[in-house]
Structures are given as C-alpha cells and as structure tokens.
Amino acid sequence: MLYTILVVEDDQDMANLISLNLKVQGYKTILTSHISEGYQIVCQGLADAVILDRKLCDGDGTEMCKRLRQQQISLPILMLTGLNSEHDMVDGLEAGADDYLTKPFSVVELQARVRALIRRTHYAHWQDSSKDSPNVTPLQINPNWQVAQHSTHQLAPDQTSNDIPEALVFDELVISKKQHEVRLAGANINLTPTEFSLLYCLASKPGRVFTKDELLIRVWDTDYDGYHHTVCSTINRLRNKIEKPKHNMRYIRTVWGVGYKFQNEARP
Known part of the structure; x- marks a missing residue:
C-alpha cells in the first residue's frame, strides 16, 4: 500500500528535502505551507500521516494539532521544528502530536520515525485485510512466543x-x-x-x-x-x-x- 504523508512546512527547501527523502522510502507526499490548507487536506482523507512544523505562515502548528484532536481525528502527527527546548517539546506533545523531532535532524532518524508512526497506526488494518486475502500466508506463531496471561x-x-x-x-x-x-x-x-x-x-x-x-x-x-x-x-x-x-x-x-x-x- 502506498501511504501519503502530508508535509506542512513553510521553508520550501526544507519541504522539498523532506519530500525527497520520504519518496525514497516509497511514500507519496503532499506539501503545503499553511495550516488552513493542511487541515482541509486531512479532513478530506487525503493523508495517512502528517509532518508538521510549529512556526508557519498562518499560525503555530500546535493549533492545527489541537484542532484535529478535538475533532477526534487520530491521524499520526510528527512535529518537526526548530523549537527545541523541553518546554516546546512538551507543548507539542500535549497538543496531541505523536512524536517530536527538532531541527537540524538526521534524515535516517526522520525516516525511521515516520515508518514507526505508519506501522503503529496501520497494523490493525493490516491484520484485518490479511485475514480476508487468499494471497497472504498466515503468520505461524512459535509456541515459545505465547503471551503470558495475568489474573x-x-x-x-x-x-x-x-x-x-x-x-x-x-x-x-x-x-x-x-x-x-x-x-x-x-x-x-x-x-x-x-x-x-x-x-x-x-x-x-x-x-x-x-x-x-x-x-x-x-x-x-x-x-x-x-x-x-x-x-x-x-x-x-x-x-x-x-x-x-x-x-x-x-x-x-x-x-x-x-x-x-x-x-x-x-x-x-
């Protein structure tokens, strides 16, 4: 499945860099520099995850994050920003972001964090679809891996x-x-x-x-x-x-x- 990542970033060079390195991983990207446009893209169901900056043309990315969570939209959100104090990170996470990465950043770490967000979000959907597909080989469970039960x-x-x-x-x-x-x-x-x-x-x-x-x-x-x-x-x-x-x-x-x-x- 081809996943689409919405990148909300007002630095065009940075947005292009992020997009390039996500496409290398097999993702499709949508770029915007405005919170308002990003919000509409998410509400239209066009994105599977969001990479969100803080200081944007029309406001702070935390406001978009809060608004999505208030609407009970649980799309995974990674904040990628130059605001790197502990207070800034806590603000971003408390606004509802799933992860927070500061600039400058490692491209390899960004790719890994996006993969982790996608994996956590879509694992349950993958389980459901795999049961219905005749082309998917059922996972064989090693008996030594059984989950211990607790009273x-x-x-x-x-x-x-x-x-x-x-x-x-x-x-x-x-x-x-x-x-x-x-x-x-x-x-x-x-x-x-x-x-x-x-x-x-x-x-x-x-x-x-x-x-x-x-x-x-x-x-x-x-x-x-x-x-x-x-x-x-x-x-x-x-x-x-x-x-x-x-x-x-x-x-x-x-x-x-x-x-x-x-x-x-x-x-x-």
Whole structure:
C-alpha cells in the first residue's frame, strides 16, 4: 500500500528535502505551507500521516494539532521544528502530536520515525485485510512466543486460552487491539496511535514495571534517552483520558525512580 504523508512546512527547501527523502522510502507526499490548507487536506482523507512544523505562515502548528484532536481525528502527527527546548517539546506533545523531532535532524532518524508512526497506526488494518486475502500466508506463531496471561485481566468472550487476546478487559476498561479501540464504562475513548500503543504495551502485562527506556524502544522505536519527557507527557495524556478523578490513578501507576506499570486497582 502506498501511504501519503502530508508535509506542512513553510521553508520550501526544507519541504522539498523532506519530500525527497520520504519518496525514497516509497511514500507519496503532499506539501503545503499553511495550516488552513493542511487541515482541509486531512479532513478530506487525503493523508495517512502528517509532518508538521510549529512556526508557519498562518499560525503555530500546535493549533492545527489541537484542532484535529478535538475533532477526534487520530491521524499520526510528527512535529518537526526548530523549537527545541523541553518546554516546546512538551507543548507539542500535549497538543496531541505523536512524536517530536527538532531541527537540524538526521534524515535516517526522520525516516525511521515516520515508518514507526505508519506501522503503529496501520497494523490493525493490516491484520484485518490479511485475514480476508487468499494471497497472504498466515503468520505461524512459535509456541515459545505465547503471551503470558495475568489474573487481573480476562480474555474476550470469543477467545480461547490458546489465542493471543484480541481484547484486554479490566472491569470498565476494554482495550481492543483488533479494532484499535478503547472503551471506558461503555464510552469510546479517543486515543492517538502512540497513546494506544503505550496503553496496550502496559496493559498486556499488568503489574510489570516498564522503565522509560523500555517504553521508548517498544513504543517509539528509539533508544535515545533524551526523549524521556515524551514518555512522561504521553502517560499524562493517557491518564487524563482513562482515569476517573476519584480513582486517583487506578490503572497507570508511577513507580518512582523506575518507570510505570499497569494495575487494575482503585486507590483508597
């Protein structure tokens, strides 16, 4: 499948450079220097992911990001900007960006981050299509790779103990990998692709503590410890979406000095 990347960048030379290096990877690109035009392109369903600058002709890229998330558009967004302070990065991530890369940047790293965004977003769709296609050879699961089950979550009703669970159920919280969907007390919770990947990573092994370095590797496909703030910001966004105030961090717990773990218990 040919994926289309929307590049919102007001420096034409930079936009052309980004486009050239994405096309080398087999992507199609759409270039614009305006937030308004970029927003319309996304709303028309013409892009599979967005590379978004901050300082643009008609505003800050974070405003476009916020507007898309308010409209519950979960298209993956990578912010690529010269604003490189920790405060700037946190602002971008809190606005709803899935990743944040600063200029000057490594072309190889940019390509890798785009691949990771696309992979996380479209994996569930690929699973569905592969089941329906007679030309796709089913994946053979090595028995040594079976996912360990934990007593704090249940298999979905249509699953057997020999299957990797398609849904993780924790009382009111249901995480469906196949549908790439999260529901809390019956209500759909809108998560970005990165937020979903992070939640599924933690919830698939309740009680296990993940360090920030582990989460960066598993969710962001990077081992650069300079992005620890990215993990913290995404955890905070997740908590705001799935935690009820009275439960005081029921699901995602901080293990101070170590990392984070998923636990299905309400604190007193």
